[in-house]
Amino acid sequence: MNWFKSSYSSGEGGECVEVAYDWRKSSYSDGEGGACVEIASHPSAIHIRDSKRNTTGGPEITVLPSAWAEFVSYATR
Numbered sequence: 001m002n003w004f005k006s007s008y009s010s011g012e013g014g015e016c017v018e019v020a021y022d023w024r025k026s027s028y029s030d031g032e033g034g035a036c037v038e039i040a041s042h043p044s045a046i047h048i049r050d051s052k053r054n055t056t057g058g059p060e061i062t063v064l065p066s067a068w069a070e071f072v073s074y075a076t077r
Contacts, residue, residue, distance in 0.1 A: 025051055041065070 021040035
């Protein structure tokens with residue numbers, strides 16, 4: 001899991017909350033360093049990233065679950 005501190009937590013050691021994403025690699029991604037996509041789902045958002053860049057803080061995009069469902073439906077036709 002990828003843990004990070006809530007933006008509402010202070011850096012003063014007071015009340016802190018951490019949350020986590022459970023990133024999952026696409027079943028179409030290979031283990032040889034090729035095309036790899038990971039997603040982390042949440043009831044209100046789907047986070048998508050290139051798994052080859054996950055240790056370097058690479059970019060990720062976030063979409064609504066309805067948009068993700070529409071994309072998956074289109075991509076699996």
